[in-house]
Amino acid sequence: MCGIVGYIGTAQAAPILLDGLSKLEYRGYDSAGIAVFDGEEIHVKKAAGRLKVLSELTHDGATMPGMLGIGHTRWATHGSPSDINAHPHYNKAETITVVHNGIIENYLKLKKKLQDKGYEFLSETDTEVLAHLLDYYYKGNPLEAITKVMHRVEGSYALGIIFKDFPDTLYAVRKDSPLIVGEAKDGNLIASDVPAVLKYTREVYFIQNEEIAVLKKDSIAFYNVDSEEIKKESTTIQWDINAAEKGGYEHFMLKEMYEQPKTVRDTLSPRLKDGAIEIEELGMTPEEIRAIRKIHIVACGSAYHTGVTAKYVFEGMARIPVEVDLASEFRYRDPILEEGALVIIISQSGETADSLAALREAKARGAKTLGIVNVVGSSIAREAHKVMYTWAGPEIAVATTKAYSAQLIAQYLLAIKFAQVRGTVTQAEVESMIVDLKGLPGQIEMLLANKGRIQKFANRYLAARDIFFIGRGIDYAISMEGSLKLKEISYIHSEAYAAGELKHGTISLIEEGTLVAAVATQKELYKKTISNIVEVRTRGAFVLAVTNEDNTDIEKAADYVIYIPTTNRYFTNSLAIIPLQLFSYYVAVGRGCDVDKPRNLAKSVTVE
């Protein structure tokens, strides 16, 4: 997720671009750049680091005169954060300049074709392909070039484009990445999101898929992919800036929960090609995959919880033994990493000190390492032998939700790929699992729509002292994450317990009215979990059950049931965690906690 802006009007563009980008830094902030047309040339300035580096470089835009410009604040997906990978990107003649938010999925194929035609590339980005492709199709008509590019590229994009031959015009186009047009008194603007334009206008056009906007300083026209002009109605924005940055949500955490369908889709789709799973970045031959004798998954916090889930998935599907370690333990326990060990480090930030140290420990012991990371170019991403990115975009809330969901998806994909190569699953099973994976975003959307009922239930537990989460197998891993979500944002004490373990001590803590959340998504363990539910209920607990939609028997045992849609038994964490996230969120909100920035916590724990 990145932020793009553009302006054309009677004011100096650069300060407006920088101001707009500052309102979009929540969308990405590892590098930034602007391009301004001064009537003669298109001048480009870009820099790695936060936006303030660029502002200082351009003296807040003063060194870049001109009344037409585009800008970009980046969240790297293809190519690490660097000056050269920062946007805007341009063609060799520097007559076409573009900023892009999204992912061009077929960029490698297009890049090869352009290179075969003599095009030279400066960066590692997918966006630079667009600049050269526009150049390739441009024969004097920008709209024609844009529509040809739209027919060739696969993936998502919101683009701002300047053509040197058209100094009085700003072009924009979108597919699947958000794009708006703002109509202001001294000019017109484009942006990825409303906050960037609110200072100048509240009159906004929301661009729909495959629509093109053509902005002049005093007019705006819209076209479809067939270059036919279309009419659009503007919307008057009522939000204030603060609410707008959260997309109208009260907290970033809620916004990011609602981004999970997109996060799952963005992490899945580039790796599903013609019905097969292709994880190009893995760079492992089938022989190397077959040579894996053991997987060690090492992480912290929620990332660790995804690893506990993945253990069941890898072992169940690919029959590869898996050991899951907390990074802070792994690095000091003199781990035995035998021949054929693959160490997978999972980290949203890619900077967690314990996880980075564990990676270095594994490498020092000669193990092959793979990072599953959200931040492109982060330390773990750079130092692991291989990296598989979770394309969740910047996660602002300290409590992870969308990155957690993406980490699960990445590990499901790996497990299916490994199982397929090792022949432990049939082609039919792979196809069925791919169907289930593709169904997850819609099912997550359905569960998120249930927030009202969950909020009502959560409000009953604002004064709770202890809340327990129990489950067996993958349901135990889900319980771990449900418990962590609750305690880290609501400050209510909570524990996750293997349901079968309660009777060995902890059940003594159950009192009249204690809330126990029982997760039961593993059919073969239903009966066992139900007997554990009965155990705690007879001791006074109030039991919330989270279970599959076909498990209505549980209503005889539990006090309150939340059902999740049917999916593959290995993927239920992706669904069951949604009501538990919502429950934690509404308990924290009800208790007046600082949901996005909980006390004592940091988004990335870069110290031991």
Ligand code: AGP
């Ligand atoms: C999750 O809600 C927590 N904020 C925390 O447990 C986090 O998952 C952990 O610190 C690991 O962070 P990382 O994924 O950036 O390495």
